[in-house]
Amino acid sequence: MSFFALYDAEHFYGEPEPVPGARVSFVPDKLFAARERRTVLPADRQPAGDEGLMVNGIAADVPLWPSSLWRVTDLEPMRPLPGHRWLRCRAFTVVEQVPAWLVAGPHGDAVEWVIARTRTLTGAQADALAALSDEGEEPLTRTLWARWSRDPHTGSPVGCALTTLSKVVTEAAHRVGPQLFGRDEEDGVEVLSDPAWLRAFGAAYAAALALGAPELLTPRENAVLARRWTTVFGSPDLPPHASPPSTERTPGQQDARRI
Template sequence: MSFFALYDAEHFYGDPEPVAGARVSFAPDKLFAARERRIGRRVDRQPVGDEGLVVNEIAIDVLVWPSSLWRVADLEPTRPLPGHRWVRCRAFTVMKQVPAWLVAGPHGDVVEWVITRTRTLTSAQVDALAALSDEGEKPLTRTLWARWSRDHHTGSPVGCALTTLNEVVTEAAHRVGPQLFGRDEEDEVEVLSDPAWLRAFGAAYAAALALGAPELLTLQENTLLARRWTTVFGPPDVPEP
């Protein structure tokens, strides 16, 4: 079982676009053209041999939340990578489209629900989340990560969802106004600094872990970890399987 994640046209270096049954091949000119657009000058268009379409063996290893996710087979790798769970391919056959939320694991549909709500956070919702007690969240989060780390040395129990959450809460805050941001002098970058928004992000982070990796805690622990989020937004609004 292998997966190809599609993000957008700018980052798709194959031909044709994925559809069930298509044989998609790596298109080097698309890759080189994208590089030239990013840096604003011509680049050497001679392939070095390892370029290709990235295919993951496991969906949760996808590093960025995709716009669509595809099951693929009949891989033609550029170079085998023993011990790796991803490979660059010259070509593959598309089997079918699967839900993009699989990149967050088997409960990724609930994690996607948290991300969707975070993407459209309002000031009123942020204030409501910030006003609730977060007692128990930090120790439970530490416990969850410790249990995950027993069998995993890298990654996250919800894949790239936590990084995605950070991105979408920042986007939501930018829509409200620049007063929510401050300057990180050490890294010399702008960061979200408003206390209420940071507490809201903490509630989303805790809920994503509790709802997305329920096997790592007891039912009571998961309920407490997600409590602030579910108090404001209610139970997860996802289709029944």
């Protein structure tokens, strides 16, 4: 079983658009044209041999939060990569669209709920989160990461969600105003520096872990870890969903099942 993440038209280098049953093929000219638009320089149109459509064997390995996520099969890899959980492919066949939140794991719908509210965070909401006590969050976060690290995992318990949270809280702060930012003297870049907004981000981070990886803590511990967030926003009202399909198969393996 393998997954293809679609982000936007600018970063899709295949044809046709993914739909169930479509045979999607890599189009090098689309990649070269996108490079030229981004660099405003002529792109080398000789393939380097490692371009292609990126396919992940595990949904939680998708590096960025996608606009849509597709289960694919019948992969035509550019070259075998033994031991890798991703491939660059010349072509694949689309089986079905699956929820994009699977990139955050089996409880990714709750993580998606946290991200959606972070994306539209207001100054008043940030102040409300900052005003609440964060007692217990730091030790529980350390405990959660320690338990996650006992097994040979890569990445985070909620996939790319924590990176996504950092991005969307910065975008929300930019909409409020430049006064929330300062200059990082060491790196020479603008960073979010307002104390209230940094505490609000900490609440979102803690809630994403508590709601997205509940198996790593007890119910009481998860409630404490998410407490600031749920005090301001309540708990996610999500429909029950079936467990996602197993993703232990590597990208190079073929999925013989059909839906």
